[in-house]
Amino acid sequence: MKIKKFLVLVALVLVSGTIFSVAAQGEDKITQAVMKVYDDYIAKNPNDYSTLFMRGNQHYFNGNYDAALNDVSRTIELAPAKETELLFDAYMLRAKLYEINRNYDAALADVDKASAIDPTSLAWVDMKGKLAYAKGDFATAEAQFKSILQRVPRNFDAMYGLGCIEADKGNAEEAMKWVDQAVTLFPAEPQVYLNRAHVQEQLGKYRDACDTYLIAMSSTDDNGESISRIFELADGHYDDVIASLRRATDDNPRVGIFYRVCSAIALKYNHYGQALRDLKAITDNNLMEYPSIYNDEAKCLYQLGDYDQAYIYANKAIASDPTLPEGYVLRSLIERRQGKGNNFTTAINTLDQALVIDPNFVPALLEKARLLIEQKKHKEALALLDKAATAEPNNVEMLMLRGWLNKNHLKNAAAATADFQKVLTVDDDDYTSLRGFALHELGRDSEAAAWAEQVVKESSSTGGEAYYYAAALQAAMGNKAQGLKYLESCLANGYGGLYDIKVNDAPYVNLAPLRSEPTFNMLINQSQLNFQER
Numbered sequence: 001m002k003i004k005k006f007l008v009l010v011a012l013v014l015v016s017g018t019i020f021s022v023a024a025q026g027e028d029k030i031t032q033a034v035m036k037v038y039d040d041y042i043a044k045n046p047n048d049y050s051t052l053f054m055r056g057n058q059h060y061f062n063g064n065y066d067a068a069l070n071d072v073s074r075t076i077e078l079a080p081a082k083e084t085e086l087l088f089d090a091y092m093l094r095a096k097l098y099e100i101n102r103n104y105d106a107a108l109a110d111v112d113k114a115s116a117i118d119p120t121s122l123a124w125v126d127m128k129g130k131l132a133y134a135k136g137d138f139a140t141a142e143a144q145f146k147s148i149l150q151r152v153p154r155n156f157d158a159m160y161g162l163g164c165i166e167a168d169k170g171n172a173e174e175a176m177k178w179v180d181q182a183v184t185l186f187p188a189e190p191q192v193y194l195n196r197a198h199v200q201e202q203l204g205k206y207r208d209a210c211d212t213y214l215i216a217m218s219s220t221d222d223n224g225e226s227i228s229r230i231f232e233l234a235d236g237h238y239d240d241v242i243a244s245l246r247r248a249t250d251d252n253p254r255v256g257i258f259y260r261v262c263s264a265i266a267l268k269y270n271h272y273g274q275a276l277r278d279l280k281a282i283t284d285n286n287l288m289e290y291p292s293i294y295n296d297e298a299k300c301l302y303q304l305g306d307y308d309q310a311y312i313y314a315n316k317a318i319a320s321d322p323t324l325p326e327g328y329v330l331r332s333l334i335e336r337r338q339g340k341g342n343n344f345t346t347a348i349n350t351l352d353q354a355l356v357i358d359p360n361f362v363p364a365l366l367e368k369a370r371l372l373i374e375q376k377k378h379k380e381a382l383a384l385l386d387k388a389a390t391a392e393p394n395n396v397e398m399l400m401l402r403g404w405l406n407k408n409h410l411k412n413a414a415a416a417t418a419d420f421q422k423v424l425t426v427d428d429d430d431y432t433s434l435r436g437f438a439l440h441e442l443g444r445d446s447e448a449a450a451w452a453e454q455v456v457k458e459s460s461s462t463g464g465e466a467y468y469y470a471a472a473l474q475a476a477m478g479n480k481a482q483g484l485k486y487l488e489s490c491l492a493n494g495y496g497g498l499y500d501i502k503v504n505d506a507p508y509v510n511l512a513p514l515r516s517e518p519t520f521n522m523l524i525n526q527s528q529l530n531f532q533e534r
Helices: 008-015 017-044 049-062 065-078 084-100 104-117 122-134 138-151 156-169 172-185 190-202 206-216 225-236 238-251 256-268 272-284 291-303 307-320 325-337 344-357 362-374 378-391 396-408 413-423 435-441 445-458 465-476 480-492 498-502 518-526
Strands: none
Touching: 017 049, 049 065, 049 084, 065 084, 084 104, 084 122, 104 122, 122 138, 122 156, 138 156, 156 172, 156 190, 172 190, 190 206, 190 225, 206 225, 206 238, 225 238, 225 256, 238 256, 238 272, 256 272, 256 291, 272 291, 291 307, 291 325, 291 498, 307 325, 325 344, 325 362, 344 362, 362 378, 362 396, 378 396, 396 413, 396 435, 413 435, 435 445, 435 465, 445 465, 445 480, 465 480, 480 518
16 A cells, blocks of 8 residues: 555644644634624524524534534524525534434434425435434435435445445445445545445454555545544554554555554553554654654653663653653653662752743642652642642542542541542543542442442453553552452553553552562563563
């Protein structure tokens, strides 16, 4: 597979989290300003159906589907019958919103109303086919899509719909015929590749699907959709995605973006050895140069225990952009462990550099607090945690660390309980919410154990991170046997952070209580492939 054009935006998104973050913040401010204009106008003119519809469209674009549904329904109530074009669009948009809520009958009713307004439009025919397909009514859906092709023989949306139907029927050859035909007719249209990849996913051809997404990346009109879908695909089919990307790097050895995508996916799932291989290919061959690439290489080396090499790449990241505080935080973590370890002064000095750039940078405040706790400077650590609380009052890492410090070293049980209770109010219940750890600290161990079981069931097993958190929680509760079972699952699912497994003892999430168990080393020895560059 040879691909010669690559999406610059995708590269920026992948290699520079800062650029993406700044862009997102700017977009949020623009969106907020637009919505305020709509809100202010409608507050003064509540029956202006045209503006209500425009605001509903904006809510739909923003993903605020309930608000969009309210505005569009109000538009339909207010708009006079003569506003045929507006009403057609409103019924079609409301049908899409009903479809999102899986209220297919209501959606079909609105499509019928739209068809009565404009019987010649293909938009409602296509929508009716999609809704019939969603309901499992393949006969109606097929008839709708074929009627479109009779009127517009080169309509690739209808070809895609027919491909999906055949894929669901298990007719792989017929399904691929439809989507391949669309690709042949429109080789420069990225959507036909996205459609083909989706059908390949339906057929269980995950590696082929990733190959197709990579082709879509070559289009400047893709807008990053293929990257998003590759990451989604990796969540359930990691090995197929990595195999596809490795084939892409073999065929295109001077194209850095393929290595970068591969490393980003490997990092997402804690496969540090796999990520390191691709990051080295980028830096050793000068394929790309961004601070995040050096930073990620340093992170991989740190997790694999090569602190001296990690230090070199952390410095390269800082030299590439000395204004990013996260680079200094990573270097501080590395400095703390170099040589014989306990390099507190050096590590704290580096964190102070991060805090010069951003005095309220919470990761730096938390790490400095941890180092001060190790040196038994508990009141100084508390002051930093209070500062972090001002910057991010719902940061669960801060709340757990401050609660732990107050409970175990400052003997302020009331303050500790308040922080642990606040963790339970944060509206996020995946493993990073630390909810189970707070429950344990509040003496509610049966609930904590149930939380651990829940997160491993509901989270992706790829990479094993949910199992890592569950193992750490069971270890903290003194349930070493259960902790080791979770650790076994963690490693079986590819967790590759040797530092986290064998060294990390910082409060609050760590495996320190398990390391003296004979089974612990046996599990590590059986999982050496997890920690190798490959």
